[in-house]
Amino acid sequence: MLFNSYSFMLFFPIVLCIYFVIPKKARHLWLLVASYYFYMGWNAKYAILIAISTIVTYLGGLCIEKWKEKRKWIVAGVVLINLSILFFFKYFDFFLGNVNRILSLFGANSLQKGFDILLPVGISFYTFQALGYTIDVYRGTIKAEKNFLKYALFVSFFPQLVAGPIERSGNLLRQINRVEQIKLWNYRRITEGAVLMLWGYFLKMVIADRVSIVVDQVYDSYWMYGSVEIIIASVLFAIQIYCDFASYSQIAIGAAKIMGFELMENFNTPYFASSIRDFWRRWHISLSTWLRDYVYIPLGGSRCSKARKYLNLLLTFLISGLWHGANWTYVVWGMIHGIYQIVEDATESVRDKLVLKLHIMTNNFSYRFGQILVTFVLTDFAWIFFRANYLSDACQMIGRIVTKWNPWVLFDGSVYNLGLNITEVHILLVALIVLFLVDLVRYKKQVTLDMFLSTQNLWFRFAVIFGLLFFILIYGEYGPGFSAKQFIYFQF
Amino acid sequence: MKKNALKIISFFLVFAILFSGFYNVLQYRFEDEDGIEGMKQFYKLKENSVDVMCFGSSHMFVDINTAVLWDEYGIAAYNLGGTIQPLWNTYFYMKEALKTQNPKLLVVDCFSASLTEEYQEESGMIKNTFGMKFSKNKIDAIYVSVPDNHLAYLLGYPGFHSRYSVLEREDFVEGKGIAHYDCWKGQHLLTQTNEEVAGLRMENIKEISDTEEIADKQSEYLQKIIDLAKKENIPLLLINTPYFPTEREEKIYNRVAEIAKENDVPYINYNLFYDEMGLDFSSDFADGHHLNYKGTPKFTRLLAEDMKSLFEIPDHRNETDYWDYDMMSACYHQKTANQELIETENLEAYLEGLNSENYLVVFGLSGGFAYADNYAIIGNALAEYGIYPDAEAGNQFYVINQKDGQVIYSSLDNMKQTDSISTATVETKQSRWDSELGSYDVVSVRCPTEEDYENGYSSVVVEYNHRIYCPIYEGLTIFVYDTLNETMVETVGFYLENGSFCLNKWR
Numbered sequence: 001m002l003f004n005s006y007s008f009m010l011f012f013p014i015v016l017c018i019y020f021v022i023p024k025k026a027r028h029l030w031l032l033v034a035s036y037y038f039y040m041g042w043n044a045k046y047a048i049l050i051a052i053s054t055i056v057t058y059l060g061g062l063c064i065e066k067w068k069e070k071r072k073w074i075v076a077g078v079v080l081i082n083l084s085i086l087f088f089f090k091y092f093d094f095f096l097g098n099v100n101r102i103l104s105l106f107g108a109n110s111l112q113k114g115f116d117i118l119l120p121v122g123i124s125f126y127t128f129q130a131l132g133y134t135i136d137v138y139r140g141t142i143k144a145e146k147n148f149l150k151y152a153l154f155v156s157f158f159p160q161l162v163a164g165p166i167e168r169s170g171n172l173l174r175q176i177n178r179v180e181q182i183k184l185w186n187y188r189r190i191t192e193g194a195v196l197m198l199w200g201y202f203l204k205m206v207i208a209d210r211v212s213i214v215v216d217q218v219y220d221s222y223w224m225y226g227s228v229e230i231i232i233a234s235v236l237f238a239i240q241i242y243c244d245f246a247s248y249s250q251i252a253i254g255a256a257k258i259m260g261f262e263l264m265e266n267f268n269t270p271y272f273a274s275s276i277r278d279f280w281r282r283w284h285i286s287l288s289t290w291l292r293d294y295v296y297i298p299l300g301g302s303r304c305s306k307a308r309k310y311l312n313l314l315l316t317f318l319i320s321g322l323w324h325g326a327n328w329t330y331v332v333w334g335m336i337h338g339i340y341q342i343v344e345d346a347t348e349s350v351r352d353k354l355v356l357k358l359h360i361m362t363n364n365f366s367y368r369f370g371q372i373l374v375t376f377v378l379t380d381f382a383w384i385f386f387r388a389n390y391l392s393d394a395c396q397m398i399g400r401i402v403t404k405w406n407p408w409v410l411f412d413g414s415v416y417n418l419g420l421n422i423t424e425v426h427i428l429l430v431a432l433i434v435l436f437l438v439d440l441v442r443y444k445k446q447v448t449l450d451m452f453l454s455t456q457n458l459w460f461r462f463a464v465i466f467g468l469l470f471f472i473l474i475y476g477e478y479g480p481g482f483s484a485k486q487f488i489y490f491q492f
Numbered sequence: 493m494k495k496n497a498l499k500i501i502s503f504f505l506v507f508a509i510l511f512s513g514f515y516n517v518l519q520y521r522f523e524d525e526d527g528i529e530g531m532k533q534f535y536k537l538k539e540n541s542v543d544v545m546c547f548g549s550s551h552m553f554v555d556i557n558t559a560v561l562w563d564e565y566g567i568a569a570y571n572l573g574g575t576i577q578p579l580w581n582t583y584f585y586m587k588e589a590l591k592t593q594n595p596k597l598l599v600v601d602c603f604s605a606s607l608t609e610e611y612q613e614e615s616g617m618i619k620n621t622f623g624m625k626f627s628k629n630k631i632d633a634i635y636v637s638v639p640d641n642h643l644a645y646l647l648g649y650p651g652f653h654s655r656y657s658v659l660e661r662e663d664f665v666e667g668k669g670i671a672h673y674d675c676w677k678g679q680h681l682l683t684q685t686n687e688e689v690a691g692l693r694m695e696n697i698k699e700i701s702d703t704e705e706i707a708d709k710q711s712e713y714l715q716k717i718i719d720l721a722k723k724e725n726i727p728l729l730l731i732n733t734p735y736f737p738t739e740r741e742e743k744i745y746n747r748v749a750e751i752a753k754e755n756d757v758p759y760i761n762y763n764l765f766y767d768e769m770g771l772d773f774s775s776d777f778a779d780g781h782h783l784n785y786k787g788t789p790k791f792t793r794l795l796a797e798d799m800k801s802l803f804e805i806p807d808h809r810n811e812t813d814y815w816d817y818d819m820m821s822a823c824y825h826q827k828t829a830n831q832e833l834i835e836t837e838n839l840e841a842y843l844e845g846l847n848s849e850n851y852l853v854v855f856g857l858s859g860g861f862a863y864a865d866n867y868a869i870i871g872n873a874l875a876e877y878g879i880y881p882d883a884e885a886g887n888q889f890y891v892i893n894q895k896d897g898q899v900i901y902s903s904l905d906n907m908k909q910t911d912s913i914s915t916a917t918v919e920t921k922q923s924r925w926d927s928e929l930g931s932y933d934v935v936s937v938r939c940p941t942e943e944d945y946e947n948g949y950s951s952v953v954v955e956y957n958h959r960i961y962c963p964i965y966e967g968l969t970i971f972v973y974d975t976l977n978e979t980m981v982e983t984v985g986f987y988l989e990n991g992s993f994c995l996n997k998w999r
Contacts, residue, residue: 006643187496423657462503466510474514479650480618480641 001041003251004204004478011038012255015158019259024180028153031179031259035158039122042162046120049085054155056081057130061137061144061151075138079131086127089120094326122162124323128290130155133169135294142169150176159255163248165266165286175261182260189257192450195465196254199438199449202468204247205476206431211240213419219387222397226406229418230397237387238380239432242270245284254450269443271379274371276340279379287323291316310345314338324386329394333386340378427475434471517663518655519648520622527574529668530678531585531623534572540594541813543805544569547585548601549577550680554782555733556599557792558677559824562817565796566807571678574620578604579713581620584633586717588624590724597803598721598728602748602759605714606741608707611639618645622652661932669932671978675819681785682778683831689780690773692736698764703750704743714748718755727803730759734771734791735781737763758802762791769794785828823977826850830974830981839986839995842970843873849895850976852929854937856889856952857881859966864993870968887939889952891925895975901925903939930978933957937971954983963998964988 001007015034022030040047060078064071087095092113100110133154136142145151154173160166218225218233225233249266256263266286273279280288299312314335321334355362381398388394409415416422438449445452453461520528530553544567546556553571561567570593572585582600618638624630626646634645644650655663667673706714721728730752732745745761752759762769769790771777776787783791799805808814826848833845846853855874861867862883874881877899879890891901903923924938936955938944940962944953949962954971957980963969964985972981984997 421657458499462506465503466506469507470510470514473511473649474518474653474656476653479653480644 001038003248004201007041011041016258020184027179027182028150028176031158032149032153032156035153035156035161038158039156039161042121043118046118049089049120049123050126050156051152053082053085053127053130054152057134057155058145058148058151060134062146064134064137065144071138075134078134082127082131086123089117089123091322091326092117125164125166126155126161128287128323129166132166132290132294133173136169142173145169145173145177147177150179157256157261159252159259159261160249160263163245163252164284165249165252165264166290167263167286168290171264172261179260184260186260188454189260192454193254193257193259195450195453196257196448197251198254198465198468198472200247200250200252200254201472201476202247202431203243203250203435205472205478207428207435208240208243208247209477210420210424210428210431210475211236211243215240215387217419219389219393219397222393222400225400226404226409227401228406228409229415230401232415232418234380234384234387234397238271238376238383239435241383241386242267243435257450269439271376272372272439272443273375273379274368275375276337276344276378279375280337280341287320291320295319306346310342313341313345317341328391329385329388332391332394333382336382336385340382431471431475434468515649517659518652520619520652520655521662521668527577527581527620528623530572530574531588533674533676533678534570534589535592535625536674537570537593538813539592542568542570542593543596543808544599544799545586545589545593545595545597546571546573546599546601546678547577547582547589548573548599549603550575551603551733551735551781552599552601553678554680554682554778555788555791556679556795557788557824558679558817559821560789560792561796562809562821564793565800565805566809567796567799567805568808568814568817569677571680573601573678574623576604576607577620578607578637579710579717580636581633583713583716583720584621584624584629584636586720588627588629590720590726595726596805597799598726599799600717600728600730602714602730602732602745603735605706605710605748606737606744607710610709611637618651621645622648665932671930671976672819672823675816675823677817677820679788679824681824681827682782683785683827683834684778685775685784685786686777686779687774689736689777692780693766693773694736694739694742697737697742700739700742701746702743703747704740706744706747706751711751714751715755718751718757721757722755728757729799729802730757731795732761732763734762734766734769734783734787735777760795760798762794765794785831826974826976830972830977833972834982837996839968839993839997840869842984842986842997843869846970846972847894850974851894851981852973852975853892853894854889854925854935854952854954854969854971855879855892856887856937856954856969856971857967858887858951858964858969859988861967861988861993863991864988865991866993866995870993887952888923889925889937889939889969891927891937903937929973930975933973933978933980935971935973935980951985956980956983967993 001011011034015030019027019030019034036047036050039050056078060074063074067074096111096113103110133142133145133151137144145154151173153176154167154169157167157172157176215233215237218229219237222230246267253263253266264286266284268282268285270279270283273282296312296316299315300308301312302309304312315338317334317338318331319334320337321330321332324330324333354360361367384397385391385394388397416425420428441452442448447455453464456464544561546552546569550573553573556569556571558569558571561569572589574581574585577585579602582604586598586600618634618641621630621633621637624633631646634642638645641651662668662670670676705711718728730748732748737745742761742763745763749759749761766773771783771787771790776783776790778784778787808817829845829848833842836842836845855870857870861870862881871881874890877890877892877897879899879902881888882904885904887903889901889903890899892898893900903925906923924936926934926936928934934957938953938955940949940951940953944950944962949960951962951964951966952969954961954969956971961969961971961983963983964987967985967987969983969985971983973979974981986996987994987998
């Protein structure tokens with residue numbers, strides 16, 4: 001069930017209404033039922049995979065506590081089982097494709113599989129969440145959860161089940177254990193949650209889905225376009241991936257907030273980052289901190305030799321790339337970010353010296369703006385690999401950026417032929433200004449939209465909320481896929 | 493708690509007000525033929541005021557002329573149809589119509605019996621349900637019309653919210669901004685003529701006696717239509733309006749005839765009666781499927797004769813309750829007169845055609861008009877209004893309201909002012925007449941200014957709804973406005989060439 005589907009528009013209010021009126025003791029049970037229904041709305045059979053993952057990690061947690069001396073083996077077993085499921089459903093086709101490519105180099109026959117695998121939605125999210133819990137129990141950070149139903153809800157909590165944030169047991173499981181104590185009728189909390197959801201829908205339906213029209217058109221036939229169009233599409237993709245991903249997190253956080261849960265922040269104005277390291281403190285925070293805590297630090301982190309540290313960084317980012325998808329484009333994207341971080345770290349002292357020597361003032365807007373700009377260009381360059389359909393496409397697109405310089409398309413109206421006409425471009429520009437302002441307030445004052453609005457006067461709150469609401473209702477990309485003009489004809 | 497409740501209530505109240513405003517503006521307002529306005533206007537009819545309810549696709553709502561039915565037979569009819577309307581749409585339209593009307597006769601055009609698709613093209617089809625009020629009929633019509641997106645179409649708004657990019661005046665004003673739209677009875681007037689369709693005529697059409705089976709879904713709903721009429725105890729007439737069917741379509745209609753006979757329902761295929769209705773193939777068709785404004789009266793008369801002979805249908809002419817039919821007829825006749833004027837090329841005939849009491853006419857004279865050797869044609873016509881142009885004054889124009897034949901503005905009178913001291917006549921720099929016309933239109937007529945000359949306009953300039961019309965360099969400019977239908981008929985010119993007025997107009 002997608003957040004922007006009609007089913008969710010019915011599902012969520014119904015779940016809420018019942019959640020608010022049922023006895024306190026039944027709350028977690030109701031949310032568990034709702035979460036499984038939510039997931040089964042996509043594919044009923046694959047709910048079994050969540051159940052398996054839940055049972056394995058639940059029992060694993062209990063066993064780790066019971067047989068402490070064998071906990072290493074237990075945790076290894078639990079991780080192995082979960083990663084095997086993840087590997088089979090997400091990476092088997094990718095693996096087989098690569099094996100066959102190698103076999104073909106030696107002239108051998110390729111291997112065939114006699115079945116199709118459908119990638120289970122959200123498998124990477126809930127698997128990492130459940131593994132995080134197991135490792136936390138192993139480390140003794142938290143106690144194993146005894147109540148199976150509450151634990152099952154932790155793994156499958158519907159707002160963040162399919163697209164994060166990847167929650168930590170220390171945060172979400174603790175809140176689930178106190179679900180009976182949540183004071184549901186809290187006007188401020190509910191309205192703040194609703195504002196977050198609204199903002200999420202704005203990001204998704206007005207910006208991300210509108211921008212994707214241009215991005216898809218250029219990326220799917222890049223050979224038709226020159227430098228300027230590819231740069232425009234790549235900049236827009238940076239906006240698309242941010243708005244798309246952040247919107248899901250915002251809706252999840254908002255929906256959970258309405259129900260009395262505080263989920264962790266997942267995006268914090270990532271394109272205001274002043275370095276790649278800073279970017280990863282702001283982008284997909286729940287994943288980057290998960291990788292830091294459960295991969296990078298166990299590998300040795302930064303408390304080791306420089307070479308080892310860089311190897312750890314590279315490995316962590318390769319895993320991050322692979323986590324995003326079973327394609328070399330993601331692996332290369334992860335690798336680029338790993339290399340960025342290594343170069344950034346290795347050149348830090350040189351850059352500092354250069355700044356001193358050239359008498360560059362660092363405590364001003366222009367320096368910070370320069371840093372932000374360079375960081376954006378670097379991340380956007382990496383996004384080309386993330387979005388391209390194949391590695392070779394990404395390389396060719398970069399080649400076209402360099403060789404096919406065509407600035408005239410900015411002046412002869414060609415840019416309006418990329419899928420968005422002049423009206424649509426104006427709508428997009430207004431929406432982007434709104435996005436910029438909201439992120440600027442967040443960056444400067446460290447307050448999210450909901451918090452900012454709750455300190456404003458009623459007329460302003462209403463104006464902003466109605467503005468967003470009707471922007472979505474009118475300019476959002478939704479509804480049956482036809483344009484108004486399609487109707488105007490006279491056939492019979 | 494109370495304060496919060498108040499805030500929530502005000503929020504939803506404001507939302508409801510704003511949303512209903514946006515909903516009204518954004519919803520579809522198609523051309524008449526698209527099956528939305530017809531249904532919306534239908535709901536505004538007085539209960540049990542229609543004697544003949546006609547259903548079907550564009551064949552029906554274009555060809556059945558409600559004005560001729562009213563004028564010549566006193567039949568109060570309404571055309572309730574939509575483009576490419578398959579019989580399942582027709583069925584639910586009929587069910588919806590019978591909620592408020594108890595007609596003496598139901599007429600169903602059977603063109604759609606020849607359609608074979610399980611679902612017609614979606615965007616074209618689903619709009620036929622958009623005009624329907626929320627009801628079980630609407631839900632059923634949506635489910636039978638499209639395979640998916642039912643909820644979105646039922647809500648309506650998701651389907652039309654993206655119309656923000658095509659909004660125009662008619663989306664913001666009642667009745668599409670068309671005068672007397674509330675009197676419209678569902679007929680769509682086609683004004684164009686396609687002479688080439690004559691070649692499509694199948695000479696041996698009457699000899700086709702084979703039948704071909706109707707597609708299952710169409711057949712099922714044809715039977716439902718027949719059963720519904722029987723259940724409601726209202727006579728039903730199945731027809732096919734005249735067009736140029738293929739051999740396969742004619743075989744289908746033969747099958748329709750069989751079904752009609754089996755059910756004891758009259759069916760008339762008017763494709764077999766071209767000659768009886770006196771159709772002129774070179775002038776009466778708008779395209780291969782539809783008659784134009786010259787053809788529809790011919791067909792409608794034959795249809796009316798058949799209806800009168802087969803069924804009891806009252807004559808409501810001269811009944812005050814039916815004033816809206818009189819207005820519909822007046823608007824229709826003025827529209828056809830407008831079209832005839834547009835098609836008139838000859839100067840003398842054109843001047844003759846301006847004698848409609850619903851016209852407001854601007855005559856603009858420019859350059860050396862008075863020295864043209866055939867100036868008398870214009871001079872005599874203007875003299876009838878008491879207008880005697882000044883040959884020496886150059887550009888000048890006159891505004892005439894044909895309702896009373898009065899000159900309501902003469903640029904000549906306003907250009908010359910008398911100097912009180914010397915009693916000499918001096919010319920003002922410019923003369924200009926601005927006026928609001930109808931409910932939404934504005935017009936500004938002027939003798940060309942310096943700026944106009946720079947822009948290449950040297951004769952009388954007509955600016956209608958902020959668009960400039962100046963069709964000629966010198967000669968006669970005529971602007972015609974239909975005050976009944978509240979629309980510009982046209983602005984044309986008869987230019988001067990080799991010392992004569994060209995007798996054919998220039999657009």
